[in-house]
Amino acid sequence: MxxxxxxxxxxxxMAASVVTKMMDEMQHNFGNASSTHAFGRAAREVLDDSRHIIAQSINAADDDIIFTSGGTESDNTAIMQTAIARQSLGKHIITTAIEHEAILKPLAELEKQGFEVTYLPVDANGNLSLADFKAALRPDTILVSIMTGNNEVGSHMPIHEIGDLLKDHQAWFHTDAVQAYGLLDIDVERDHIDLLSTSAHKINGPKFLGFLYKRNGVNFPSFVKGGDQEDKRRAGTENVPAIAGFAQAVSELTxxxxxxxxxxxxxxxxxxxxxxxxxxxxxxxxxxxxxxxxxxxxxxxxxxxxxxxxxxxxxxxxxxxxxxxxxxxxxxxxxxxxxxxxxxxxxxxxxxxxxxxxxxxxxxxxxxxxxxxxxxxxxxxx
Structure with missing residues (x-):
């Protein structure tokens, strides 16, 4: 059968080209990208090249890409660390009722800590009303987290319009783009996005890998503590072969x-x-x-x-x-x-x-x- x-x-x-790329890196380029000797420098070059390819895919600067273990870590980091960094400016957060659990569960934890979360409703097609969003936005809103596209019904949120409404507001704009990345045209500059989450295994890349885009000037403490990897923003030795495979998958998505x-x-x-x-x-x-x-x-x-x-x-x-x-x-x-x-x-x-x-x-x-x-x-x- x-x-x-x-x-x-x-x-x-995983795409065959991704498997081939990862196998080649695992066999011939096994150095730690934080090491200063030749093996480490070779790994660092692969890491930097991969970061550039991925940054270009969303019109971002290379330095704004932080490699993570996947969409869940990226979402959790954006939510929890924004709350920690910005609570003196307010404790109000806006999201939708149809976000992924990687958004909803961290927000539930923040509610226990005194944060107020507005869960915007959707219609029978899974679409969000901009009028509802405008009505929910307040001076003390510090974060808006709205997915680019829904993973269960495929509805596409009005990301550009929301970003435009927030460009002069204090709230940072985060979008979970895990399902949309690789299918929709995403431009963090055009859409005024401050934080964006993705996952490699949704685009024929390796599992347990993703990235968090963090706009320059959006500052919060590292979510994973330890070494100084990812420019001190995410501790842990980078999985260079998998990152190279991720970049290979991205490069094929013209x-x-x-x-x-x-x-x-x-x-x-x-x-x-x-x-x-x-x-x-x-x-x-x-x-x-x-x-x-x-x-x-x-x-x-x-x-x-x-x-x-x-x-x-x-x-x-x-x-x-x-x-x-x-x-x-x-x-x-x-x-x-x-x-x-x-x-x-x-x-x-x-x-x-x-x-x-x-x-x-x-x-x-x-x-x-x-x-x-x-x-x-x-x-x-x-």
Missing amino acids: KRVYLDNAATTP TEEKAHRQTKYHDFKQYVVDQLTANGVDFEVNGALGTDNLQHVLNIWVKGISTYTLQTNLDLGGVAVSGGSACTAGSLEPSHVLIAMFGEDSPRISESIRLSFGRYTTKDDLDQFVTVLTKTVQRLQK
């Missing part, structure tokens, strides 16, 4: 390639919707099908069948999908994203699945998904 992977929003397989993938995934999404409709499956899309969204994510409500049953039957049929965020997939808790969109009493909460496309997804993969899902629905409804 052919196994089909449609869970690329959770993680992506503006043209990102646009191509968005178009390709949009066509995939529409194809799945059309095929399920033609096969008589009773379903609805959670979110919108518009071209402005993250096109690799398709979340659907299959009416009357539980998420667990759908996932199990698809897995038995060789198809891997998700019930929501991979970071909460092992939990019985319902999706906070779908609750924010439809309310906690909606049947969508317990009857929806997420499929997400990637670099290696094919039309045959989609056909297998449609076939297995259709047979599952027909059998269970009968």
Whole structure:
């Protein structure tokens, strides 16, 4: 039985070129980038070159890129360290109700410490109202953290408009770009972004690696204490081979390639919707099908069948999908994203699945998904 992977929003397989790059660095360039001898200098050169490639991808300065263990550390650092550094200016923070847990859980900790957090609502398509944002913004707001694109339903937040509203405000603007990086055009100067988080394994790079963009002038203490790596901003010996692999993955995501993938995934999404409709499956899309969204994510409500049953039957049929965020997939808790969109009493909460496309997804993969899902629905409804 052919196994089909449609869970690329959770993680992506490493590209062959990334594996080759990392293997070469591991075999021939094993020095510590903090060492001053020739081996260390060679590693430092790879580190600097990789940092430059990655900085260019978001129109940032090289020195504004801090390598981390991934999106969670980057998010936690941006949230917690901003609060520590700026609490004398105010204790109000703005975010949305559909952020990743790597944002929501640190904010919950800050609330216990006396910070006030405004969780902005979203509509049934997962979109944020700028009017709501403007109404929430206060003189004592010190941080705004709003994701670029949602990992469960693909909604694209109005990042440029929010950045423009904040450019003359004291609040720092952080965006979790983990799902959007590599698909959407991100420009930290154009969008007035102060802090930005990403993760390498979402773009066919290695796991346990990401970066935090921190604009020059945005200063807070190091989150990870120890040595003086990353210009004293993040302690720990840099994983040079993985960072080189990350840069290789980034270098392949040109503006043209990102646009191509968005178009390709949009066509995939529409194809799945059309095929399920033609096969008589009773379903609805959670979110919108518009071209402005993250096109690799398709979340659907299959009416009357539980998420667990759908996932199990698809897995038995060789198809891997998700019930929501991979970071909460092992939990019985319902999706906070779908609750924010439809309310906690909606049947969508317990009857929806997420499929997400990637670099290696094919039309045959989609056909297998449609076939297995259709047979599952027909059998269970009968």
